[in-house]
Amino acid sequence: MGDKGMVIVGAGEAGVRAAFALRERGYQGTVTLIGDEPHLPYERPPLSKGSEEAGTVRAIVASERFAEAGITFLRGQRAISLDLARHALRLEAGEILSYERLLLATGAAPRRFPGLATSDRIHVLRTVEDASAIRRHMREDGRVAILGGGFIGLELAAMGRKLGTAVTLFEAQPRVLMRGVPEKLALALQARHAAEGVELLCGVGIETIADGESGVTIGFADGRRIEVDAVVVGIGAQPNTRLAAEAGLAIDNGIAVDRHLATSDPHIFAAGDCCSFPVTAYGGRRVRLESWRNAQEQGSVAAANMLGEAASFDAVPWFWSDQYDLTLQVAGLSDGATSTVGRTLSPEAEILFHLDAEGRLLAASGLGPGGAVARDIRLAEMLIARGTRADPAALADPSVKLKSLL
Amino acid sequence: MSTWIDVCDKDEIDEEDVIRFDHAGKSYAVYRSPEDSFHATDGHCTHENVHLADGLVMDDIIECPKHNGRFNYKTGQAKGAPVCVNLKTYAVKVDGGRVFIQVG
Numbered sequence: 036m037g038d039k040g041m042v043i044v045g046a047g048e049a050g051v052r053a054a055f056a057l058r059e060r061g062y063q064g065t066v067t068l069i070g071d072e073p074h075l076p077y078e079r080p081p082l083s084k085g086s087e088e089a090g091t092v093r094a095i096v097a098s099e100r101f102a103e104a105g106i107t108f109l110r111g112q113r114a115i116s117l118d119l120a121r122h123a124l125r126l127e128a129g130e131i132l133s134y135e136r137l138l139l140a141t142g143a144a145p146r147r148f149p150g151l152a153t154s155d156r157i158h159v160l161r162t163v164e165d166a167s168a169i170r171r172h173m174r175e176d177g178r179v180a181i182l183g184g185g186f187i188g189l190e191l192a193a194m195g196r197k198l199g200t201a202v203t204l205f206e207a208q209p210r211v212l213m214r215g216v217p218e219k220l221a222l223a224l225q226a227r228h229a230a231e232g233v234e235l236l237c238g239v240g241i242e243t244i245a246d247g248e249s250g251v252t253i254g255f256a257d258g259r260r261i262e263v264d265a266v267v268v269g270i271g272a273q274p275n276t277r278l279a280a281e282a283g284l285a286i287d288n289g290i291a292v293d294r295h296l297a298t299s300d301p302h303i304f305a306a307g308d309c310c311s312f313p314v315t316a317y318g319g320r321r322v323r324l325e326s327w328r329n330a331q332e333q334g335s336v337a338a339a340n341m342l343g344e345a346a347s348f349d350a351v352p353w354f355w356s357d358q359y360d361l362t363l364q365v366a367g368l369s370d371g372a373t374s375t376v377g378r379t380l381s382p383e384a385e386i387l388f389h390l391d392a393e394g395r396l397l398a399a400s401g402l403g404p405g406g407a408v409a410r411d412i413r414l415a416e417m418l419i420a421r422g423t424r425a426d427p428a429a430l431a432d433p434s435v436k437l438k439s440l441l
Numbered sequence: 442m443s444t445w446i447d448v449c450d451k452d453e454i455d456e457e458d459v460i461r462f463d464h465a466g467k468s469y470a471v472y473r474s475p476e477d478s479f480h481a482t483d484g485h486c487t488h489e490n491v492h493l494a495d496g497l498v499m500d501d502i503i504e505c506p507k508h509n510g511r512f513n514y515k516t517g518q519a520k521g522a523p524v525c526v527n528l529k530t531y532a533v534k535v536d537g538g539r540v541f542i543q544v545g
Contacts, residue, residue, distance in 0.1 A: 056522075096525075405491075438457075
């Protein structure tokens, strides 16, 4: 390859993994990693979880490793435009970087509640600053409202209760985690939140949110009003596609990539939350995933392909969530499932297997304390990847090792 | 000073599997390989405080249940992102059908 080098926009999990993977694969040219935050790259999953001390930030890699690996890390810099014909990326500060291959790992941005600006009392969660601001309201005498019963909202609710904060969580849908989590496990999680003292309001319409001097007043469709110290909006995220879209790259619910993670320009790849990709295990259905492992694995595959390989990204979607001592893990996509088989590992730990009409395993979801469901979910992921037709009786019987079905 | 600690009967660990063993306030993971050899490492992943015994053993590899970090449990070697710190290993012997690990 020429001397223009490799340029990576976005210093989250996908971008950082790609930068190091280029070196691990022996690439000798320049590698430039551009992050718009003023920090060293850090792990985002802990930001919504109560497991860490308030304010601790976990670096993705130790700072000295950038110099050791010869990776130029530009922090606090924003890429503002992209010239496909010239292979040139312009930074906000005016610098223009030429690239041999470019990786867009621009992530996603939290969706805002319509008409509601963020403030000292109204927050979203993406960055370490957002997390610190939210934690300041998570006091023993505090009162916080969370809008949205997705993973971020539920994990923050658990964190709030752990810190003694009064938490009210609103979900417009009839239950939490409508997308991607089976009802049975979602209701088990709801029950746990209720037992921990979270006030859960599902199927509730919010009419007004008034950000005042001393608190935030939320008005409901039924006329009720409540007053809280702060509101966290956790209603999903949108892929950061502006740079790609303005340059003319194909966009389809994210920067559209093929199974090699190449965009519509063969010199440019995309990875992580910002891209939508065809899932091999599900007939090439296009999805966009916001998950740590997806970002990491795509970063690795993109790096290989930036160096001229033709590696396919064919991982089965997988994600996890920690709430209290419970861990939820989901492997696969359950849409299209016609039957569900349960496996009870203990009174607190259960796995649901989702099968299609031919008995092929499509997805598995597990909920239990600590690592109780992890091994079976991992094995289910392998069964899904192999397109295994699994005997429902064996799946349901906890004395049958899933490994024996491989 | 090192001591041999009695862990369990060898048949309490399945082939290509792992159990958790707690001793003197520390957690260990004790493995039986597909070749029927026994091995021991620290009980927690070096990436996060997670019990490796909840993870999956495939050949020589233990995979962390949380983030799929992989280690060779025979050597303790970390096999790449997200884990970069090797696992500490311990000597193991089988005596009279019992598994012992050497600690301290």
